Amino acid sequence: MKIDMESARLVQYLFEKIISKRDVLIKMFFEKLFEFEPELKQQLNYDAKSSERYFSICHEIISNLGNNARLSFLLSVIIFDLNCLNLNESIYLSTGKAMLWSLTKTLGTNFNFESRKAWISIYLSIKQEIEIQREGKECLKI
Secondary structure (H helix, E strand, O other), rough: OOOOOOHHHHHHHHHHHHHHHHHHHHHHHHHHHHHHHHHHHHOOOOOOOHHHHHHHHHHHHHHHHOOOHHHHHHHHHHHHHHHHHHHOHHHHHHHHHHHHHHHHHHHHHHHHHHHHHHHHHHHHHHHHHHHHHHOOOOOOOO
C-alpha cells in the first residue's frame, strides 16, 4: 500500500491529541455517520462496545501506517466486517464526511488545511487498499 509518510506522521500526531477525547469523538462520529446512513445503525448493531472496537481498530491502523504487513492484517478485519454487512459504495463517502466533521469539532483550530489534507490522503489510501482487497472475497457466515 502506498502511504505518504509525511501525511502519516501528521495523522499519527493528531490522533494522539484526540485519544483523551475518544468518547466524545466516537459519539460525534457515529451520530454523524448514522445521520448520513440511518440504516447502518441497525446493521452494525451499534452500542458502546462495538464503537470502542472500531475506535481501537482505527487506532491500530493509524499507529501502523508505516508497517504494511500489520496494516494489511488490520484491514482484513475491516474487510470481513464490510463483506458481511454487504455495504454499498456510499458508505465510504459518508464515513469520510463523518470522520472529517468529528475531527474538526474535536480538534478545533488544530485541524487546519494541512491536517485535513493529511487525513484525506490517508483515508483515500486506506479506502483504495480496502477496495482492492475486497475484490473476490465473500463473507464467511459462521
